[in-house]
Amino acid sequence: MGSEIPQLHIFFFPFMAHGHMIPLVDMSKLFGTRGIKISIITTPANAPLLSNTIQRSNDLGIEMDLKIINFPVEAGLPEGCENFDTVTNGGTKRGMFVIFLKATTMLQDPLEQLLRECKPDCLVADMFFPWATDAAAKFGIPRLVFHGTGFFSLCTTACMKMYEPQKQVSSDSEPFVVPGVPGDIKLTRNQLPDMMKSNEENGFTKMLKDSEESELKCFGVVVNSFYELEPTYADYYRNVLGRKAWHVGPVSLCNGNLKDKASRGKQASIDENECLKWLNSKKPNSVVYICFGSIANFNSDQLMELAMGLEASGQDFIWVVRRDKKDENGNEEDWLPEGFEKRMEGKGLIIRGWAPQVLIVEHESVGGMVTHCGWNSILEGVAAGVPMVTWPVAAEQFYNEKLVTHVLKIGVSVGVQQWVILVGDFVKRDAIEKAVKEVMVGDKAEEMRSRVKAVGEMARRAVEKEGSSHFDLNVLIDELRLSHNLTKQTS
Numbered sequence: 225m226g227s228e229i230p231q232l233h234i235f236f237f238p239f240m241a242h243g244h245m246i247p248l249v250d251m252s253k254l255f256g257t258r259g260i261k262i263s264i265i266t267t268p269a270n271a272p273l274l275s276n277t278i279q280r281s282n283d284l285g286i287e288m289d290l291k292i293i294n295f296p297v298e299a300g301l302p303e304g305c306e307n308f309d310t311v312t313n314g315g316t317k318r319g320m321f322v323i324f325l326k327a328t329t330m331l332q333d334p335l336e337q338l339l340r341e342c343k344p345d346c347l348v349a350d351m352f353f354p355w356a357t358d359a360a361a362k363f364g365i366p367r368l369v370f371h372g373t374g375f376f377s378l379c380t381t382a383c384m385k386m387y388e389p390q391k392q393v394s395s396d397s398e399p400f401v402v403p404g405v406p407g408d409i410k411l412t413r414n415q416l417p418d419m420m421k422s423n424e425e426n427g428f429t430k431m432l433k434d435s436e437e438s439e440l441k442c443f444g445v446v447v448n449s450f451y452e453l454e455p456t457y458a459d460y461y462r463n464v465l466g467r468k469a470w471h472v473g474p475v476s477l478c479n480g481n482l483k484d485k486a487s488r489g490k491q492a493s494i495d496e497n498e499c500l501k502w503l504n505s506k507k508p509n510s511v512v513y514i515c516f517g518s519i520a521n522f523n524s525d526q527l528m529e530l531a532m533g534l535e536a537s538g539q540d541f542i543w544v545v546r547r548d549k550k551d552e553n554g555n556e557e558d559w560l561p562e563g564f565e566k567r568m569e570g571k572g573l574i575i576r577g578w579a580p581q582v583l584i585v586e587h588e589s590v591g592g593m594v595t596h597c598g599w600n601s602i603l604e605g606v607a608a609g610v611p612m613v614t615w616p617v618a619a620e621q622f623y624n625e626k627l628v629t630h631v632l633k634i635g636v637s638v639g640v641q642q643w644v645i646l647v648g649d650f651v652k653r654d655a656i657e658k659a660v661k662e663v664m665v666g667d668k669a670e671e672m673r674s675r676v677k678a679v680g681e682m683a684r685r686a687v688e689k690e691g692s693s694h695f696d697l698n699v700l701i702d703e704l705r706l707s708h709n710l711t712k713q714t715s
């Protein structure tokens with residue numbers, strides 16, 4: 225580093241859920257490759273999830289370390305329950321979700337202690353930590369927000385909030401157009417979170433309100449997306465909604481080697497070489513990959529229905545199920561049709577637990593994916609050029625579905641009607657069979673595949689030198705350096 229350009233030190237503080245930790249850690253690596261010193265903040269039970277990534281980044285010459293702060297025991301959660309994964313595994317535990325969110329607010333003091341000790345130049349913190357803006361302000365450093373979603377859903381969320389079109393329809397199933405946001409986006413009240421159907425205030429709605437306010441006061445928003453994917457919405461977010469934002473994704477593309485791709489988030493439940501061997505034995509575009517992210521947790525009836533839909537579709541598949549062979553009470557699994565695995569031998573692979581998702585979707589034999597429309601999964605599918613069956617469950621996933629099916633036309637909807645946290649709305653086997661066939665075989669599948677392959681190419685170019693995301697990251701780093709210099713001059 226030349227003496228005239230001081231090295232910046234940035235703190236990254238992801239919300240403790242895989243869908244937030246994985247992309248923010250990838251993003252921190254991107255900053256690290258530009259000579260910036262990186263510290264990732266997390267709690268003791270989450271530290272082992274990150275230590276290998278940090279070691280591999282250090283081996284590549286990236287200056288990165290982990291700062292550990294204790295998860296508040298006074299929050300009343302079971303010991304070691306420090307990640308959304310443990311909160312949501314094993315069924316709907318809504319009470320725990322609220323306690324978990326409340327517990328994270330107690331992390332402000334230990335964060336401030338760290339800021340005092342280490343004096344970093346910037347804090348990139350998750351939208352679930354609205355108090356991080358004030359914490360950063362106390363130490364005179366900029367705070368960037370990370371939402372974990374793309375421009376389209378950020379714009380839709382903002383317009384829904386501004387215009388409240390759901391209040392103008394007379395039934396939960398009557399479609400309405402979201403005013404403001406371009407593209408004639410239609411939704412129903414059924415597809416919205418419960419909190420948007422009532423005026424009830426609770427801990428979660430308060431956190432969202434605080435998050436919005438803190439975003440308006442912070443340095444800006446760093447987005448895991450690329451301009452070419454959603455140019456209208458990137459422009460709308462910045463120029464019409466007036467938000468300061470930089471797009472630096474798809475961040476998953478920073479994982480160049482097999483180990484990095486195979487071990488994002490958690491240790492995979494299948495050896496990566498075994499998985500590749502299975503995929504290598506298949507023809508190009510012949511396998512459908514089915515996964516619902518790290519939070520959704522379907523009940524046994526839905527898994528059984530999915531198994532039957534898949535079998536009827538006749539397609540080869542890899543199916544990721546968040547279940548062990550035995551349930552928590554030691555009972556054998558009750559969610560597979562009689563003799564299913566025997567019949568599917570060689571044709572279908574069930575991964576119980578955690579899959580090396582990026583490694584799988586990037587394989588040439590994967591010709592389609594069934595996704596819950598978590599933003600990371602969509603972006604990973606897009607970057608790999610894979611058309612999608614959209615099966616949203618909760619969060620902002622119904623918005624993301626519209627981007628895939630209506631705007632980009634790179635997927636088909638399985639037809640979910642209702643937002644239901646964790647367990648999802650029930651989808652029948654015929655709908656599953658039809659949607660899987662539609663995305664895998666026939667003219668429509670080919671059209672969607674060639675469209676998404678073209679967008680995937682754009683994704684790769686975006687992160688290369690001179691690409692749009694590469695460029696925006698440079699702009700952001702320049703602005704942070706400027707802010708750093710101004711602070712130093714005035715202090």
Ligand code: UDP
Pocket residue numbers: 242243244246247488489515516517518519520544577578579580581582597598599600601602604
């Ligand atoms: N993921 C994975 N293996 C799994 C399940 C999920 O690697 O078995 C990764 C996936 O690649 C993505 C993240 O976990 O990066 C899930 O994020 P997403 O936004 O898709 O969904 P969420 O888990 O937040 O609902």
